[in-house]
Amino acid sequence: MRKYILSLFVFALVFAFFGVNASFAKASTDCSFSRTLKVGLAGNDVACLQQNLGISADGKFGPKTKAAVLAWQARWGLMVDGMFGAKSRANWVAHGGNSGNFPEGCESASGYSRTTGKSCYAIPSVQSSVVISGVSGPQKLNVGQQGTWTVTAYDKNEGDLSYSVIWGDEVYAYPTASSSGNGVKVEQYATFTHSYAQAGVYKPIFTVMNNIVCVAYPCPNSASTSLSVNVGGIIVPTEIPTISSISPAEGVSGSQVTIVGSGFTATGNRIKFGDTNSENNPKYSLSPNKIACFKYPCPNSITFTVPSTYYVPCLETTPSCSMATRMIQPGTYEVSVINDNGTSNAVKFVVEPTNILY
8 A cells, every 4th residue: 555655656757747847948939928028927828938048947027028028029120119919919919929830839940830730831031121231349348348339221212211229238219310311222330439338248229120010020221230349447547637727827038937737747738828839849848747646536737938939840850941940929828738538628828019129
């Protein structure tokens, strides 16, 4: 009697094990959707969708699931909204889930559907008139560094094109304005800029659509492509030079003037003195004075000499050019600093007349 009970127990365990796994296997290929799936929902239908999309099937519709749905919708030319609604479900049923090869319930082009009883067949791929002819962008970026991507495409039917992108670090599509075509195979393009806040390998998906109004799905009006970018490291933001004060604010040519500010580089701070072309004079490419700094941004100072003539490069070459020297006249001049980080604000300096004694 004990052997009989033990045998029944073992049989029950084996049946339960294989029964559960068979049910799970069926769920992975025959998903049943009766509601719109979106962020915040959970259930077996979410788990089945996740498994077919190739992501971790925890049954909870979160940001990762939405990103996978966004990519799936873009591939099929559906509205890219990240919600698995009526049109997404219709496309899923019509094309055998995520494979896109056979009708619902079919695993090959022969036999009959397990769910509908109809003959199985191979579904021909939908050919889009949109052709992406090129995509360019950075392969490496630092964290916080802005990258630029350019997508070039054309429509065989001369349609106008619109562009969108899924960056991979967000759960929404980023659309751009449409661009107009004016002939067969006239290439149109769109440029995108983006920066990533966290390190990692991202694969932004770019989708190009024409202006065809679709009545069936998948819609043959789009094409998608992607480009991987490796984001790592941290970029140190540059500080644009800023002048906070100038002293003295007036004087004759040849006077020593000190400007105080921040964002000055270790070398190569060029002084622009009005329209005298001083910023191109090597004598006015200066380094900041060394002072103690106890706060950020660190204030620095640069001292320069008020020029007496306009700078003409050829006057200092050998042989020099024959050009009259233009003297700086009394008046108000704007002073600014130019370096690799940019151009500072301008402050005013008054050149006073020189007293000549006879």
